[in-house]
Every structure is written in C-alpha cells, then in structure tokens.
Amino acid sequence: MARQHGYRARSSFKLLHLLNKYPLLNLPSKSLSPANQTVVIECGSAPGGWSQVLSHVLYSQQQTTRTSPETLSKPLDQKLPDSLEKILSAPFDYNRVISVDILEMVPVEGVDFICGDFTNPIIKQEITQKIGSRKVGLILSDMAPNLSGNRLVDDSKSTASIYHSLELCLDVLRFAENYLDKDGSLVLKYFMGQNHTELRNLLRKRFAKVHSEKPPSSRKESSEQYFVATGYLANK
Numbered sequence: 001m002a003r004q005h006g007y008r009a010r011s012s013f014k015l016l017h018l019l020n021k022y023p024l025l026n027l028p029s030k031s032l033s034p035a036n037q038t039v040v041i042e043c044g045s046a047p048g049g050w051s052q053v054l055s056h057v058l059y060s061q062q063q064t065t066r067t068s069p070e071t072l073s074k075p076l077d078q079k080l081p082d083s084l085e086k087i088l089s090a091p092f093d094y095n096r097v098i099s100v101d102i103l104e105m106v107p108v109e110g111v112d113f114i115c116g117d118f119t120n121p122i123i124k125q126e127i128t129q130k131i132g133s134r135k136v137g138l139i140l141s142d143m144a145p146n147l148s149g150n151r152l153v154d155d156s157k158s159t160a161s162i163y164h165s166l167e168l169c170l171d172v173l174r175f176a177e178n179y180l181d182k183d184g185s186l187v188l189k190y191f192m193g194q195n196h197t198e199l200r201n202l203l204r205k206r207f208a209k210v211h212s213e214k215p216p217s218s219r220k221e222s223s224e225q226y227f228v229a230t231g232y233l234a235n236k
C-alpha cells in the first residue's frame with residue numbers, strides 16, 4: 001500500500017494523518033531569509049517514510065521548477081489542509097529538514113540526514129551545528145527501540161521497552177526545551193504504559209495544548225501512540 005503511493009513505509013500515513021489534523025508545518029518563515037528560516041528536526045527517520053512526507057509538503061511547489069523533476073517522489077494523494085498550502089509559497093530553502101537515525105537511510109531530497117544515536121551528545125552537537133542561526137519550529141520523534149533479539153525485551157508492551165521508549169521521549173523533550181522556538185510543536189511517539197500520564201503532565205506544563213493520537217494506520221495491536229504538543233511556552 002505505502003509503495004503504491006511512492007512511500008518507503010506505511011508510517012508515512014501516520015504523519016499525513018497528524019499533518020492533516022494539526023497545523024504543525026505552518027511555520028513562520030515566509031518573510032525570512034533562508035539563513036533565518038524555521039527548520040524541522042526529525043528523530044528516528046529510517047527508512048524515510050516521514051522524511052518523504054516532509055520533503056513533499058515543504059518542497060513540492062519549489063521542486064516543480066527544479067531541473068530534475070524525475071527524481072521527485074509521486075505527488076501526495078491526499079489534499080493538504082489550507083494551513084499547509086501557505087508554506088508552499090515560502091522562500092526556497094532546501095535544507096529545512098534535519099533527520100537523525102542510528103540506522104543508515106537512503107537519501108531523501110531536501111533532507112539533511114545524520115546517521116547516529118540521537119541521545120549521544122556528539123550527535124546533538126552535529127544537529128545544532130546544522131541548525132545554525134535558524135529557528136526550530138517543529139520536532140518530531142518516531143523513535144522506537146530497535147529489536148535486541150530478546151523477545152521479552154522486544155515486546156513493545158514489556159516494561160523494558162516502555163522504559164526505553166520513555167527515556168527516548170524525555171531526551172527529545174530536553175532537546176526541545178533548549179531549541180524549540182516559542183509556539184513551536186512537538187510530536188512524540190510513546191508506548192502506552194504506566195508512565196505515559198507523567199509524560200503527558202510534563203508536556204502540559206510546557207505546551208499550550210497536548211493531544212494524544214492513535215493514527216488509523218497504526219496497527220491496533222500496537223501500543224504506540226503519539227503526543228502532539230502545540231504552542232511551546234518557552235519560559236526558559
């Protein structure tokens with residue numbers, strides 16, 4: 001199904017669902033020069049399904065004027081909300097998405113990929129160097145612990161898995177506290193478990209609105225959910 005639509009992973013549909021529901025990419029960049037534009041950070045990007053969606057949404061209009069249109073992925077089959085249409089006319093900056101994953105990823109047009117562990121300070125430094133003077137308007141994390149081969153640990157409902165996932169979420173939240181621009185948004189994948197209410201409470205203290213989402217394309221048997229937090233309060 002995902003491949004029929006030109007996407008590498010079915011996870012693309014999860015992000016499309018979130019983008020259609022929330023104005024996450026309504027980035028305040030129209031009047032800014034590329035050096036000062038708002039960027040998107042994506043944590044846990046391989047194999048690249050979300051990167052493809054971000055690339056489509058952020059660059060599709062600009063790409064039609066580029067010389068190699070054959071390199072583009074297929075156009076989105078879903079209508080974009082009006083809030084997303086606005087950003088398509090933003091000044092051209094071809095490096096607005098910075099994506100990170102432990103695993104290698106086949107390049108996606110317009111996505112600046114870093115291969116490494118997001119929790120590693122050296123990788124964070126690499127990210128912040130790429131951000132430069134630009135603002136961060138959106139941070140997305142679809143990170144999930146990679147399989148260890150131990151069934152007890154790999155079960156997404158196991159305590160070890162939930163704990164590891166929570167650690168990843170807290171690490172992204174700490175990063176967001178340092179780099180997310182005021183009014184920016186954060187999307188965090190988490191696994192339903194005993195700690196998700198504490199995580200929601202932490203988010204509520206820092207964002208104007210916090211929603212919990214289970215996109216229709218997420219398998220029912222999976223305990224994965226997404227927090228969509230908008231309106232970062234930035235009271236640092």
Ligand SMILES: C[S@@+](CC[C@H](N)C(=O)[O-])C[C@H]1O[C@@H](n2cnc3c(N)ncnc32)[C@H](O)[C@@H]1O
Nearest residue numbers: 011044046047048049050101102118142143144
């Ligand atoms: C569900 S997949 C992401 C799918 C991706 N959003 C897509 O649409 O193709 C989760 C990813 O998180 C990555 N990951 C897990 N822990 C990570 C970490 N500490 N740093 C960076 N990436 C990590 C895994 O390597 C895996 O590729």
